[in-house]
Amino acid sequence: xxxxxxxxxxxxxxxxxxxxxxxxxxxxxxxxxxxxxxxxxxxxxxxxxxxxxxxxxxxxxxxxxxxxxxxxxxxxxxxxxxxxxxxxxxxxxxxxxxxxxxxxxxxxxxxxxxxxxxxxxxxxxxxxxxxxxxxxxxxxxxxxxxxxxxxxxxxxxxxxxxxxxxxxxxxxxxxxxxxxxxxxxxxxxxxxxxxxxxxxxxxxxxxxxxxxxxxxxxxxxxxxxxxxxxxxxxxxxxxxxxxxxxxxxxxxxxxxxxxxxxxxxxxxxxxxxxxxxxxxxxxxxxxxxxxxxxxxxxxxxxxxxxxxxxxxxxxxxxxxxxxxxxxxxxxx
Amino acid sequence: xxxxxxxxxxxxxxxxxxxxxxxxxxxxxxxxxxxxxxxxxxxxxxxxxxxxxxxxxxxxxxxxxxxxxxxxxxxxxxxxxxxxxxxxxxxxxxxxxxxxxxxxxxxxxxxxxxxxxxxxxxxxxxxxxxxxxxxxxxxxxxxxxxxxxxxxxxxxxxxxxxxxxxxxxxxxxxxxxxxxxxxxxxxxxxxxxxxxxxxxxxxxxxxxxxxxxxxxxxxxxxxxxxxxxxxxxxxxxxxxxxxxxxxxxxxxxxxxxxxxxxxxxxxxxxxxxxxxxxxxxxxxxxxxxxxxxxxxxxxxxxxxxxxxxxxxxxxxxxxxxxxxxxxxxxxx
Numbered sequence: 001x002x003x004x005x006x007x008x009x010x011x012x013x014x015x016x017x018x019x020x021x022x023x024x025x026x027x028x029x030x031x032x033x034x035x036x037x038x039x040x041x042x043x044x045x046x047x048x049x050x051x052x053x054x055x056x057x058x059x060x061x062x063x064x065x066x067x068x069x070x071x072x073x074x075x076x077x078x079x080x081x082x083x084x085x086x087x088x089x090x091x092x093x094x095x096x097x098x099x100x101x102x103x104x105x106x107x108x109x110x111x112x113x114x115x116x117x118x119x120x121x122x123x124x125x126x127x128x129x130x131x132x133x134x135x136x137x138x139x140x141x142x143x144x145x146x147x148x149x150x151x152x153x154x155x156x157x158x159x160x161x162x163x164x165x166x167x168x169x170x171x172x173x174x175x176x177x178x179x180x181x182x183x184x185x186x187x188x189x190x191x192x193x194x195x196x197x198x199x200x201x202x203x204x205x206x207x208x209x210x211x212x213x214x215x216x217x218x219x220x221x222x223x224x225x226x227x228x229x230x231x232x233x234x235x236x237x238x239x240x241x242x243x244x245x246x247x248x249x250x251x252x253x254x255x256x257x258x259x260x261x262x263x264x265x266x267x268x269x270x271x272x273x274x275x276x277x278x279x280x281x282x283x284x285x286x287x288x289x290x291x292x293x294x295x296x297x298x299x300x301x302x303x304x305x306x307x308x309x310x311x312x313x314x315x316x317x318x319x320x321x322x323x324x325x326x327x328x329x330x331x332x
Numbered sequence: 333x334x335x336x337x338x339x340x341x342x343x344x345x346x347x348x349x350x351x352x353x354x355x356x357x358x359x360x361x362x363x364x365x366x367x368x369x370x371x372x373x374x375x376x377x378x379x380x381x382x383x384x385x386x387x388x389x390x391x392x393x394x395x396x397x398x399x400x401x402x403x404x405x406x407x408x409x410x411x412x413x414x415x416x417x418x419x420x421x422x423x424x425x426x427x428x429x430x431x432x433x434x435x436x437x438x439x440x441x442x443x444x445x446x447x448x449x450x451x452x453x454x455x456x457x458x459x460x461x462x463x464x465x466x467x468x469x470x471x472x473x474x475x476x477x478x479x480x481x482x483x484x485x486x487x488x489x490x491x492x493x494x495x496x497x498x499x500x501x502x503x504x505x506x507x508x509x510x511x512x513x514x515x516x517x518x519x520x521x522x523x524x525x526x527x528x529x530x531x532x533x534x535x536x537x538x539x540x541x542x543x544x545x546x547x548x549x550x551x552x553x554x555x556x557x558x559x560x561x562x563x564x565x566x567x568x569x570x571x572x573x574x575x576x577x578x579x580x581x582x583x584x585x586x587x588x589x590x591x592x593x594x595x596x597x598x599x600x601x602x603x604x605x606x607x608x609x610x611x612x613x614x615x616x617x618x619x620x621x622x623x624x625x626x627x628x629x630x631x632x633x634x635x636x637x638x639x640x641x642x643x644x645x646x647x648x649x650x651x652x653x654x655x656x657x658x659x660x661x662x663x664x
């Protein structure tokens with residue numbers, strides 16, 4: 001296994017030390033494994049919490065900051081955070097106006113966030129949950145009843161986070177998060193498997209000339225294996241899957257993300273984005289905003305995902321709002 | 333070869349299409365392969381141009397924009413841009429106050445930028461050249477007389493770019509670029525080789541339990557091969573090489589970059605940064621500013637580099653100045 005590591009056991013703790021040292025605007029609780037804004041949540045602002053297994057960086061800790069999350073709680077690699085940890089993150093994010101949990105749809109995450117929400121409610125912290133389930137590749141998967149939550153999480157955290165920053169209520173922020181999820185669809189393709197530090201070897205075997213079409217962010221199987229296609233073919237496959245699930249009219253605006261899964265260089269992501277742009281242009285679909293880079297990854301997996309949000313004017317306006325986090329920053 | 337590609341021949345052109353589509357604030361000249369600010373260079377502002385072989389993205393095209401470069405000229409993968417292309421980039425960047433060429437120290441780049449500078453001079457455009465040669469790993473290398481230019485390029489482009497934005501003269505901007513280079517040192521370690529699209533296979537063989545210590549950004553050999561060490565050991569090796577070349581006193585401030593070479597996920601880069609921070613703390617060296625991510629890559633190579641700039645107050649102030657490019661953005 002070729003990784004920059006001390007030991008597999010200390011990987012998350014060691015990475016949190018680096019995140020903390022690199023970003024003094026974050027406050028990292030090393031015991032509980034919580035990443036929060038150094039200044040806490042503004043009194044009266046709705047708090048946003050997200051979390052899930054580690055291995056998807058910058059998600060979620062890299063999205064903590066002004067205009068996005070108030071706290072994140074990373075679990076072990078590809079493992080849900082535990083309820084007590086989520087509860088502590090909820091308390092850290094609570095500014096007295098309630099807390100929104102943004103939860104990717106995986107069985108462990110859903111269960112643990114639900115338990116934490118109940119515990120928070122017992123402590124008189126109002127919690128609303130936004131479930132993210134944007135991946136159109138498969139109906140159910142290894143670790144999911146229903147669709148997996150993937151790239152749309154970034155859109156939900158940014159747009160709902162901006163609305164909370166403007167002082168919206170708990171129900172308004174949660175409703176916006178749900179609307180963004182409902183408007184978003186994703187599809188991913190892997191060229192290689194990822195290697196978890198615990199396993200020490202790739203999670204699956206993929207022949208040298210094949211790709212996994214519709215892969216999940218933990219290396220879960222997708223729809224099928226195929227011979228490696230051209231970038232143009234791969235993009236056509238992904239966009240067909242996305243647009244057949246949610247048609248987009250020429251008048252609609254979209255926010256489009258081409259996201260790397262960890263081991264794919266930026267030049268290939270831009271190359272894919274060029275194909276996405278050309279393909280959508282031919283269909284008369286307008287790209288209003290874009291994001292190209294590594295935002296929700298799968299350790300060292302070579303691969304990419306495409307996420308499209310059919311965004312209304314309000315979502316675009318909130319997308320443009322200032323944000324200051326380790327991984328997304330503009331206007332501040 | 334597992335890459336998102338149409339053909340190896342069209343890789344750069346296809347990626348430029350994506351860069352252009354994703355960033356309307358850039359103007360891409362597809363014939364000449366030049367990336368410039370859409371609005372051109374402000375009249376009277378010193379222009380900054382950089383370029384070099386492709387495969388190091390986001391360098392250089394991802395650093396074009398307010399507060400950094402005015403134009404970039406990417407060559408083919410790991411191949412210098414040609415003099416006519418550099419000349420055209422120089423013309424695009426010229427706002428009437430002269431142009432600074434930022435050149436990484438590789439024989440082809442140095443020769444072609446020098447020819448372009450002479451041609452520009454014939455056309456009455458004053459050019460000053462800043463040569464970047466920060467890599468302490470080897471004295472001479474496969475493609476270099478003298479030290480290779482690597483991570484310090486990002487610091488030079490940011491800090492000299494900010495000074496140009498403030499209206500400094502050609503000689504002042506060039507002097508600042510040279511000062512930043514003189515204050516910066518880098519060292520890199522590779523866990524895997526990269527694969528160029530033309531070759532279709534890894535550039536060198538590296539056994540499953542070994543790393544290349546002191547590797548260059550094209551996969552050039554470093555100082556030696558070693559058994560893969562822990563992150564702590566790797567960081568100690570890199571920092572010893574850097575600090576023995578340029579001692580840093582406890583009173584000095586530093587800008588520190590931990591940079592991924594393309595195939596290394598962010599969680600490992602943060603883990604390395606944690607070790608860098610702990611190591612420098614033990615030595616009493618103050619980290620004033622940080623950058624963790626993929627900024628100067630080597631296609632899909634798994635690996636990382638560390639760059640340290642012994643920065644004075646003026647450099648820190650210019651580092652903090654607003655920047656709006658695809659790959660670095662704050663304050664705008």
